[in-house]
Each structure stands twice: as structure tokens, then as C-alpha cells.
Amino acid sequence: MASLNIHHSLSRRDEDRILREQNFDRNMSQPLPKQRVFSFGKGKSEGNKAMKSLLGGKGANLAEMATIGLSVPPGLTISTEACQEYQQNGKKLPDGLWEEVLEGLHAVENEMGATLGNPSKPLLLSVRSGAAISMPGMMDTVLNLGLNDEVVAGLAAKSGERFAYDSYRRFLDMFGNVGEDVVAGIRTPEDLEVMKTCMPEAYKELVENCEILEKHYKDMMDIEFTVQENRLWMLQCRSGKRTGKGAVKIAIDMVNEGLVDARSAIKMVEPRHLDQLLHPQFEDPSTYKDNVITIGLPASPGAAVGQVVFSAFDAEEWHKQGKSAILVRNETSSEDVGGMHAAAGILTARGGMTSHAAVVARGWGKCCVSGCSDIRVNDTEKVFVVGDNVIREGEWISLNGSTGEVILGNQPLSPPALTDDLGTFMSWVDEIRNLKVMANADTPEDAVKARQNGAQGIGLCRTEHMVCPHPLMLVFLLCMADELADNNVEIRKFMFDILFLILGNSNSVNRLGISYPELTEMQARAIFQAAVSVSNHGITVLPEIMELRHQVIIIRDVADKVLSEMGSYVSYKVGTMIEVPRAALLADEIAKEAEFFSFGTNDLTQMTFGYSRDDVGKFLPIYLSSGILQHDPFEVLDQKGVGQLIKMCTEKGRAARPNLKVGICGEHGGEPSSVAFFAKIGLDYREALFQTHDSLEHLAIMKRLPGSLPQHMLKS
Numbered sequence: 001m002a003s004l005n006i007h008h009s010l011s012r013r014d015e016d017r018i019l020r021e022q023n024f025d026r027n028m029s030q031p032l033p034k035q036r037v038f039s040f041g042k043g044k045s046e047g048n049k050a051m052k053s054l055l056g057g058k059g060a061n062l063a064e065m066a067t068i069g070l071s072v073p074p075g076l077t078i079s080t081e082a083c084q085e086y087q088q089n090g091k092k093l094p095d096g097l098w099e100e101v102l103e104g105l106h107a108v109e110n111e112m113g114a115t116l117g118n119p120s121k122p123l124l125l126s127v128r129s130g131a132a133i134s135m136p137g138m139m140d141t142v143l144n145l146g147l148n149d150e151v152v153a154g155l156a157a158k159s160g161e162r163f164a165y166d167s168y169r170r171f172l173d174m175f176g177n178v179g180e181d182v183v184a185g186i187r188t189p190e191d192l193e194v195m196k197t198c199m200p201e202a203y204k205e206l207v208e209n210c211e212i213l214e215k216h217y218k219d220m221m222d223i224e225f226t227v228q229e230n231r232l233w234m235l236q237c238r239s240g241k242r243t244g245k246g247a248v249k250i251a252i253d254m255v256n257e258g259l260v261d262a263r264s265a266i267k268m269v270e271p272r273h274l275d276q277l278l279h280p281q282f283e284d285p286s287t288y289k290d291n292v293i294t295i296g297l298p299a300s301p302g303a304a305v306g307q308v309v310f311s312a313f314d315a316e317e318w319h320k321q322g323k324s325a326i327l328v329r330n331e332t333s334s335e336d337v338g339g340m341h342a343a344a345g346i347l348t349a350r351g352g353m354t355s356h357a358a359v360v361a362r363g364w365g366k367c368c369v370s371g372c373s374d375i376r377v378n379d380t381e382k383v384f385v386v387g388d389n390v391i392r393e394g395e396w397i398s399l400n401g402s403t404g405e406v407i408l409g410n411q412p413l414s415p416p417a418l419t420d421d422l423g424t425f426m427s428w429v430d431e432i433r434n435l436k437v438m439a440n441a442d443t444p445e446d447a448v449k450a451r452q453n454g455a456q457g458i459g460l461c462r463t464e465h466m467v468c469p470h471p472l473m474l475v476f477l478l479c480m481a482d483e484l485a486d487n488n489v490e491i492r493k494f495m496f497d498i499l500f501l502i503l504g505n506s507n508s509v510n511r512l513g514i515s516y517p518e519l520t521e522m523q524a525r526a527i528f529q530a531a532v533s534v535s536n537h538g539i540t541v542l543p544e545i546m547e548l549r550h551q552v553i554i555i556r557d558v559a560d561k562v563l564s565e566m567g568s569y570v571s572y573k574v575g576t577m578i579e580v581p582r583a584a585l586l587a588d589e590i591a592k593e594a595e596f597f598s599f600g601t602n603d604l605t606q607m608t609f610g611y612s613r614d615d616v617g618k619f620l621p622i623y624l625s626s627g628i629l630q631h632d633p634f635e636v637l638d639q640k641g642v643g644q645l646i647k648m649c650t651e652k653g654r655a656a657r658p659n660l661k662v663g664i665c666g667e668h669g670g671e672p673s674s675v676a677f678f679a680k681i682g683l684d685y686r687e688a689l690f691q692t693h694d695s696l697e698h699l700a701i702m703k704r705l706p707g708s709l710p711q712h713m714l715k716s
Contacts, residue, residue: 312339
């Protein structure tokens, strides 16, 4: 306590704050209540950006901006703890809180040279709600607090009657001012370049503040500001929403500008961002130019095609029926979120790049065209009009969210290829990742798409999808290999799935390769002939065939014959699927024969839970709604049960064969939290549909970077 006497410049409030931090009373040996009101202003604040849980996102970032010297209007933040105390106190103000608020308010009045309720020098307050996470449009703002019949007359004398009484009307409506209208989409704002001409000094300061924020946060920031009598005020900042393409571009630019290193840049891009890059685009935009009926704002990039609906409810209903819908609205609000999520794309007549529709769509990576002022929407008649074009519910339109074009008809879509920026970004990931990402491909077309999207190989090719005479299978496999030219591609797991009621074995489960060894011989011969043929053209192919003991003998015998006949040699491995719990329990014995394991997590989940995927839909929703299960185990890996089987099997297998290669195939190979678990337990590869592998390769490397993976992705 004595040391505090040295700091004679401290105010009583500053001393009390320090004592509160030490949880001590100045007069008694009793703990003080925690601080509930935190002040801020340019160059000083009682909070910082790390205090989001206590001050909310707005409060924490306002405090941070004030600390680094930006032009932040003075204010105060009431903590989330005070809010909780208010709720627990029967919605009554806790003792002493009002006095703390008044003390903070007096500090604001002194700094602004204005007083709340003073007609000659009125102080108007903005009351803004906040939370630890961003929820655009979900919480209200009340502006112009401090206006009454007397004060509005004083404001009119200073700022003009129109502004004063319009502000008063808005306050009485408890709605907010133009800024709230912009967010709601009721007003379409001017382009920022206009500010450069009409308010050059404020614009220059704004640019300087933006540069300071970007360097300080090392991120792209979403900001709010206002200009009062040519004076700039920064009102809010937060990490900006971004599309997948934008996230990669920002990461690349920040590395090039020296703001962050490559490892930090990897953390800036989330798996869902990379997944967005795999969304459809129009095959050839030049072909639909004559069908463009209007152009709005390119609020959220990508392409969408669907049938027009005019309500969120209809969008959800059509989605349930498997129909692709485009939701058309004058503007959207929080009540439309369900329909926005269900729709393939969103089109609004009003609203700018910061409208509700635009912000929500960008967050989801969903195509959106907003502020399309040429269209007239009639919700009652379920029709919208653009010039001479009348589009009714159920008619097809297409949206280009990258250009803002609205196009008549069902335009053809195609998946995007790798961009230069994405290629650069993934090369950084390649340098430090340890989990291979393979693609599933059952056709040559699948193989081409996988290669275009950067797959490192084909992890799963199902031969049961092509049970056919030997010559046709050889042609098929040669096509697969030819499509993968110029790549060192690993063709893994030509295997025979369990088939029912086949070739006279009714009412029984039959592995065809055991009952009919000639099928194994035929398929193995096709595999090795294809491998030798393409290797003769300089293409490296590494076949890995999944079978055991009985089948291994047949496969190796066929391999010897084919390689001898063709006078060539290719390296290959024979391994096994692990799809039943008994196989996991006997992993050490199986590893004596198998050179690799591949977990079939779909069947392993089914066998472990005792569920049948044929009828699980009848009861699983009840289990989920009742809290019996937290997730659908066929979508999100059951880490406590099935996951432990996989972990135990891997450990036992590698104890018997240290160089055992282990990976997984199945739906879980495309789910982020499951992939995080597979990386954690040391698997070598995972297989997924060719559309998803880039985002999951990135997730695999994020798992190795401390602090980069959200905790919810690590939970079962």
C-alpha cells in the first residue's frame, strides 16, 4: 500500500482501479467489487482487445483503438459481468452501478465540452450493445440519447432543423440513425471514393487510421466511423468478414508486405475459406451476356442457379424437397436467416455491401447480389419486375456474386480450378504438413478433377463399381492412369466391398474374392497391367491393394506373372481395410500380413454403434434432439468410441510393423473436427471427395500450429 503514495499524479479513480485489480479496499481489509464500468478516449483506456469476454467485441476493440491513439470518441463500457448481475438481480440495477456510470459520463462530458440535457451545448450518446462474438443485426443500437423537446431546439439552432428533428424522430422510434439504415439495407451508401472529394482531410485521416489498424492487428479490419463537423471519429473495429478467395489474397498480400510470416498467414485462413474456393462458377460468362437483365452490387462472390422464391419459409421448404432456390427480397433481416441458409443464392433490391444480406452471405460463402435497385419485388403476388421482364415464383435465374449480374435461365456451372494465390498458399502448407490428402475417384473424370484441385493421389478407387469382363476393366484402369499423367499418383485400394445376394449366395454376406478367386485374379491382373503400361511412359504409379492372407497369395502370384510377362517391375503394397471392431482388436496379428491399414470409418461406426445406416434416419433425429448424441456419428467421428478403436488399432499395428502406413476413408475424411483427430493420433493420410481435400489439407497443418485450431474442432 505504501508504494502507491509515490504516484502523486494518480486520481482517486485511478487509485481505486488499481486497488480493484488487487481486489482490495482502501479503508478495510475487505475485497472490493470488481470494476464494472470501463472508460476510454483518444490515447487512453481502461481496457484492451484481449478483454472481449468482459467488454464485448465492440468495447474491447474501442479500448484498443483508443490506446493506440486513433480518433475514438470518449465513452464508457458497462461490463458483461454487470449485465449478468442485473439479470440475476431481477432486472434491477446492482448497488453502486449507477454511480459508476455517472462518474464515467461526467468524464465524457468534460472531454467533449458538452453536457447531457444542455440545450446550448447538447451531448448526444450512442448506446450500443455488444458481445464476445459478432452477431450482425441481432442486437439493437439506440442513438441520439439526450434529445428532448428543449434540447432538440438547441440542436436545431446549431445543426439545422431538418437534421435535428429527424434525429429526434429516430430516437423516439428507438431505431437509430442512417448508419443503422445502411446495415439493414434500407439505404444504399455512396462509394468511399466520394468522401475523398467532399471531405479530403477526414478521408486522409481515415486512410491513416486504417493503415495503423492493419499493422497493429495484422489482419484485415472491418471498421465503422462517422464525421462530425469535418472531424473523424472511429466508432468500431473488428476482424473483417471475408470469402475464401479474399482470405487467401489477404494472407498472400500480408506476407508480401512483410506484416506476417508464412506460418502466421496459414493461421489466418480457415478450412471453410478454402472450401469456398471449390464452389461452382459459371462455365463461360460470355455466353449469357444477352440474358443479363440487371446488375446489382457484387455482395458475396461465387455463382448460384435456382428457382425464384420470395420468402424465407418457401426457401426452406423448397430446400427440403431437394430444389435449388434463389431467395429474392427487398432487403433481409435476422428473421430471414433460415431461408438465406437454405437458398442457393440471395438477391435483394435494396442494401449495400454492408447490408445484412451481404454480411451474412459473405460469412457463409454464399452467392449474393444486393442493392439491385432496378428490380421491383412484389411479395404478395410472388413476382419481381425488371424493365419488361416479369419473373414469377418457380422460374429459373442465375446470379454472379462476383460481378453483381442477374441472369435469366439456368446457366451451366463448373467447379473452379486452383488459382495462383491458392497455389502459393498451398505450397506454404506443403512445406510443413505431415498428413497426406488423397482423393476418392471412381471414374477418369473424378481423377481429372482431383488433379485440378491439387490432390496428391487417388486414395480410393472402388472396383465393385466396375465388376465387368477383364478387357473392359483394363481399359478403365488405363484411362484412370492416363488422366493422371504428369503426376506421381498412388492408386490405392482396389478392393471388394461386402456385397449381398450375389451369384447364388442369397441371404448371406459374401466376399466375392474368396468365393470366386478368379475375380481377384482378373482385377489384380488389370491393375498390374495398367501400372506397367503407364510406368513405361514415365508415370510413377504405386498400386496398393487391400486384401489379406488368402487374397494376398493370389495377388502376389498374379503380380509375379504379369510383371514377368511384360518384362517390367512396379512397386506395390498389399494391405487391408479395418471396418469391424474385431479387426481393430487383432491389429497386431493383421499387421504381420498387411503393409498398410485403411480405416473404413463409415462401416466401423455402424458396427461399433450397432446402427444400420438404412434406418438410422428414423431414430437419430430423436437421439440428437434429446441430447443422447451430440452429433450424427456418421458425419462427425465419435472420438470417445470409434476414435479410440482407431487409435488403439494404429498403436497395435505399428508395434508389430513400425513402418505400417495408416489412413482413413469415409465421410469422416471430409469433416474438420474428425480430420483434426486423425492428425492428432498420427495417421499418414486421409481420403475424401475431390471437392474437399484442399481445405482439409490446410486443417491438417493448422493442427500442428499452436493456437491456430479452434477448440470446438478438437471436441468429440
